[in-house]
Amino acid sequence: MSGTPVLDLRGIDKSFGSVKVLHDVAFSAYPGEVTALVGDNGAGKTTLVKCIGGIHPPDRGEYRFEGARVRVGSPRDAAALGIEVVHQDLALCENLDIVQNLFLGRERRRGLVLDETAMEEMAHRALSGLAVRTMGSVRQPISTLSGGQRQTVAIARAVLWDSRVVVLDEPAAALGVAQTQQVLEIVRRLADNGLAVVLISHNMNDVFAVSDRIAALYLGRMVAQVRTADVTHRQVVELITSGVAGEPGPRR
Amino acid sequence: MSTDIPESKEAAMRMADSDFAADRREHDVRSALLDYRDRIRAGELGALPAILGLVSLVVLFTALKPGTFLSKGNIANLSTQALPITILAMGLVFVLLLGEIDLSAGVASGVCAAVMAKLIVDSGQPWYVAVISAVAIGIVIGTAVGWLVAVVRIPSFVVTLAFFLGLQGVTLRMIGDGGTVPVRDDVIVALANKNMPIWLGWTLAAACAAAYAATQLLRWRRQRVRHLHSRPVELVAAQSAVVAAALLAGTYLLSLDRAPSPLITLGGVPWGVPLVGALLVGCTFVLGRTSYGRHVYAVGGNAEAARRAGINVTRIRVSVFMIASAFAAVSGIVAASRLNSVTPDSGGGNTLLYAVGAAVIGGTSLFGGRGKARDAVLGGLVIAIIENGLGLLGTKAYLSFLITGVVLLLAASIDALARRRRSSAGR
Ligand SMILES: Nc1ncnc2c1ncn2[C@@H]1O[C@H](COP(=O)(O)OP(=O)(O)OP(=O)(O)O)[C@@H](O)[C@H]1O
Ligand SMILES: [Mg+2]
Numbered sequence: 001m002s003g004t005p006v007l008d009l010r011g012i013d014k015s016f017g018s019v020k021v022l023h024d025v026a027f028s029a030y031p032g033e034v035t036a037l038v039g040d041n042g043a044g045k046t047t048l049v050k051c052i053g054g055i056h057p058p059d060r061g062e063y064r065f066e067g068a069r070v071r072v073g074s075p076r077d078a079a080a081l082g083i084e085v086v087h088q089d090l091a092l093c094e095n096l097d098i099v100q101n102l103f104l105g106r107e108r109r110r111g112l113v114l115d116e117t118a119m120e121e122m123a124h125r126a127l128s129g130l131a132v133r134t135m136g137s138v139r140q141p142i143s144t145l146s147g148g149q150r151q152t153v154a155i156a157r158a159v160l161w162d163s164r165v166v167v168l169d170e171p172a173a174a175l176g177v178a179q180t181q182q183v184l185e186i187v188r189r190l191a192d193n194g195l196a197v198v199l200i201s202h203n204m205n206d207v208f209a210v211s212d213r214i215a216a217l218y219l220g221r222m223v224a225q226v227r228t229a230d231v232t233h234r235q236v237v238e239l240i241t242s243g244v245a246g247e248p249g250p251r252r
Numbered sequence: 253m254s255t256d257i258p259e260s261k262e263a264a265m266r267m268a269d270s271d272f273a274a275d276r277r278e279h280d281v282r283s284a285l286l287d288y289r290d291r292i293r294a295g296e297l298g299a300l301p302a303i304l305g306l307v308s309l310v311v312l313f314t315a316l317k318p319g320t321f322l323s324k325g326n327i328a329n330l331s332t333q334a335l336p337i338t339i340l341a342m343g344l345v346f347v348l349l350l351g352e353i354d355l356s357a358g359v360a361s362g363v364c365a366a367v368m369a370k371l372i373v374d375s376g377q378p379w380y381v382a383v384i385s386a387v388a389i390g391i392v393i394g395t396a397v398g399w400l401v402a403v404v405r406i407p408s409f410v411v412t413l414a415f416f417l418g419l420q421g422v423t424l425r426m427i428g429d430g431g432t433v434p435v436r437d438d439v440i441v442a443l444a445n446k447n448m449p450i451w452l453g454w455t456l457a458a459a460c461a462a463a464y465a466a467t468q469l470l471r472w473r474r475q476r477v478r479h480l481h482s483r484p485v486e487l488v489a490a491q492s493a494v495v496a497a498a499l500l501a502g503t504y505l506l507s508l509d510r511a512p513s514p515l516i517t518l519g520g521v522p523w524g525v526p527l528v529g530a531l532l533v534g535c536t537f538v539l540g541r542t543s544y545g546r547h548v549y550a551v552g553g554n555a556e557a558a559r560r561a562g563i564n565v566t567r568i569r570v571s572v573f574m575i576a577s578a579f580a581a582v583s584g585i586v587a588a589s590r591l592n593s594v595t596p597d598s599g600g601g602n603t604l605l606y607a608v609g610a611a612v613i614g615g616t617s618l619f620g621g622r623g624k625a626r627d628a629v630l631g632g633l634v635i636a637i638i639e640n641g642l643g644l645l646g647t648k649a650y651l652s653f654l655i656t657g658v659v660l661l662l663a664a665s666i667d668a669l670a671r672r673r674r675s676s677a678g679r
Contacts, residue, residue: 055560076562091560093553095621096546104550105561107543114541120480139481143674 004067005030006196007052007083007165012061014047021047022058025222027215029165029196034187036207036228037200038240039217045200046088048217049169052198053085054078066164079106082164086171088200090154094143099123101142102157126160127152147174155183159190166190167198172206184210204233218243281486295673301666302614302630309634313641320644324510328522330633330640331506332444335524336361336587338632340607341614342528342535343579345628346572348611349539349552351620352408354576355604356397356415361584362599363419364390366426368585369433369594372440379439387581393419394577398570408573416604424596433594443527444590447520450507456526457503461496468492524586528629531579535625548572552620583607602653605660610635613663619671631663 005028014022021044029035039045050056051063054072063070065081072078078085092101099116102123108115123138142150151174158166168187172180188210191197201207207214208228215225216239223243235245292300313321320326340357347354368386371377377385393415400411427433435441448456468488475482503521511518539545550558551568559565580599587603588594612618613634614627638659642652 053560074562075560079562085560087560091554091557093550093557093621095553096549100546100550104546104558105563107546109543112542114543114546117474117478117480121478137481 005064006066007198008062008064008067009048009052009058010062010064012048012051012058012063014044014051014056014058021220022051023220025061025217025220026225027052027222028225029198030213031164031196032191032194033212034191034197034199034210035213035215036211037198037215037217038202038207038236040240043217043240044220045217046169049085049087049167049198049200052078052165052167053083053087055085055087076105079161082162083167084158084161084163084165085167086151086154086158086169088169088173090150092142092150092154095141097141098127098138098145098153101153102126102160104157106161122160123156126156148176148179151175152179155186159186163195165196165198167200169200170202171199172201172203180206204236207236208233216240281484284484284487295670297615297666297670299615299626299630301663302627302634305613305634306630306637309637309641313637313644317641317644321641324505324508325512326640326644327505328447328510330636331502331525332522332590333640334632334636335444335522335528336583336590336603337606337610337635338528338628339531339579339583339586340603341610341628341632342531342625343576343583344607344611345535345616345623345625346539346548346575347408348608348616348618349548349620349623350569350572351552351618352401352569352572353412353608353618354397354408354573355412356393356419357412357576357580357607358599358601358604359416359419359423360390360393360577360599361580361587361603362423362594362597363393363426363584364581365584365588365594365598366423366433368440369435369588370426372435372437373433379437382437383440383585386585387578390577390579390581391574394574395570397577398573401573402566402569420596420600423598423600427594427596429596431596435588435592435594440585440589441592442589443524443586444522445592447506447518447522448526450520453503453507453521456521456529457499460529461492461499464495465489465492524589527582527586531582532625532629539625544568544571549621552622602656605656606635606639607632609656609660609663612660612667617667617671618664619667635659 007027007029009025009027012022012025012027013020025044025048027037027048037045037048047056051058052072054075054077057071057073063072065072065083070077070081072081072083075085093104096104099119103119108118108122120138127138142153145153151171155168155171158168168183171187172183175183184206187197187199191210191212199207199211211228213225214228214231214236216223216236218239221243224239224245231245238245291298310322340361344354344357347357364386367389368382371382371385372379397408397411397415400406401408447453468491469485472482472485472488506521506525507519509517509519539548547558547563547568550561550563551565555565558568584594584599587598591598610631611623611628612631614624614629614631616623616627616631638656639652642655647655
């Protein structure tokens with residue numbers, strides 16, 4: 001498909017205290033494509049995502065956005081570039097309602113005053129695109145929602161904006177069969193609309209169903225970034241579990 | 253926050269046929285009341301405990317002291333007694349919304365009052381210079397506390413305990429052991445001791461009632477026109493009517509002639525009451541209708557989520573302590589007006605516990621994320637009634653302390669139990 005990546009990270013190092021979690025990681029995401037980020041528990045996927053989203057700025061390395069070097073030191077910087085992250089731990093405020101969470105930090109205002117009606121209407125539109133069952137009202141607090149419904153709200157928050165890159169850290173972890181299917185469809189639709197989508201998942205079927213590329217992390221190192229069409233199920237599993245793949249080797 | 257939405261399991265089942273059915277469903281009075289009942293059962297108590305407390309205390313003290321407690325003079329007395337507590341509590345609501353505490357707000361009010369009084373008495377400054385300086389000192393204290401809590405990350409409990417001790421020393425140094433600074437400036441004294449002209453009281457009360465009804469109805473109509481979630485219009489009207497009735501009844505009681513001698517007339521709403529009213533409107537607006545207020549609730553609910561949403565959590569943390577201390581300054585000025593003086597004990601003793609108690613009794617949670625500006629007014633009235641009633645009964649000092657402590661514990665227990673109830677009801 002396309003040539004140049006929107007998001008291009010090179011030589012990323014990240015340590016927590018004396019523990020080095022990411023070693024010289026390179027990672028790219030391309031517009032119009034779904035890049036699956038895979039790896040075992042503790043491989044460093046979430047850490048990489050937090051570097052991308054500005055939650056934990058990397059210690060070292062190059063962060064390029066649309067070819068230009070940028071500094072992403074906070075979530076606000078990432079959002080300004082058009083990078084939206086759905087975090088593994090959902091990061092919603094339980095005491096606020098759905099609308100308030102969707103627009104948190106980016107409230108619609110008329111002058112000084114919050115424009116509640118506009119936000120409520122936009123929330124309705126965003127959520128009806130995601131077809132959530134049994135959610136009573138967009139004005140109910142998050143604390144009354146089920147895990148899957150919360151996940152839907154978190155996803156809706158990422159797709160509500162006119163973004164360029166959407167990163168989803170295990171978005172389907174708490175979802176039922178139908179909802180997972182729905183999320184995969186959304187992921188595909190976002191990419192078809194020209195966004196770069198990064199999807200973290202432990203489910204190989206999902207990965208092969210929607211992704212165009214697969215990036216595999218093994219103990220904090222990027223061991224392969226390949227086209228999904230070029231690898232087999234078994235090879236990806238080997239990459240995840242041992243960091244190397246058997247024949248035919250992954251082509252770059 | 254979560255005021256008018258049906259959200260219990262029962263309510264959800266009634267409407268589960270389609271997504272967001274509740275937003276499209278026609279609400280009638282019956283369904284809205286059922287939803288309210290469900291919310292109370294699930295631990296979403298709102299103003300209910302405070303209102304029940306108010307009513308039962310009034311009944312109790314009227315029974316124990318018939319004739320005195322509900323006398324015209326005592327009602328006016330009560331209203332001014334509640335002023336400083338309410339103002340202090342309203343500032344504390346911001347701090348409590350973050351799940352933090354400011355133990356130094358009471359003594360900070362004493363320091364600010366001392367600054368004001370000294371400026372007027374010793375330096376002959378006009379009242380407005382003194383007031384602005386006092387509030388500025390309050391903001392400086394709040395900034396220092398906020399910086400230590402938000403940037404250095406010392407628990408607010410410890411920082412404000414240190415300020416609680418230190419600031420008492422500051423007041424003592426300024427006024428001197430056993431000293432008193434008299435407050436005689438006409439404007440300052442008028443706050444708690446002079447009344448508005450009767451006609452102005454009525455006009456203000458009527459204007460406030462009308463403005464409240466108008467904003468409620470306009471909001472209802474806007475939601476209705478855009479087919480958004482709205483409450484039945486009967487309830488909106490009933491709520492406006494209750495607020496109007498309370499405003500007008502209060503004005504009526506305070507406008508009666510309460511002079512002890514028939515030779516003079518004394519009546520009207522004390523000047524401090526519209527001051528609290530203005531602060532209440534301002535805080536309600538800021539907390540409910542601006543991004544800043546939304547961010548305060550967000551940080552109180554989940555600071556990490558707020559940070560990831562791009563909210564400057566440190567700035568919000570510092571700002572709430574600044575607000576609390578600025579309100580403490582105003583509270584100290586009103587207290588000085590009521591007592592006509594500032595002493596080294598001003599703002600000490602149980603001032604702060606009364607204010608925290610007021611906020612919590614009114615419905616602000618000690619766990620953060622829940623609370624409203626009006627909680628300070630409701631809770632401030634409850635505390636003032638207890639203080640006033642015990643005074644009328646001539647209760648011994650040791651008993652007053654015990655009773656106040658028990659009331660504070662009771663309010664905190666209701667808060668904790670309601671929270672448990674909410675989490676078991678999945679809220
Ligand atoms: N804030 C932190 N402080 C210290 N160590 C951390 C921190 N966050 C992550 N780690 C460590 O970094 C490593 C990678 O964690 P990370 O959360 O990125 O894994 P992951 O690939 O997302 O795993 P999972 O599939 O379980 O979500 C782990 O060994 C973890 O212990
Ligand atoms: Mg993870």
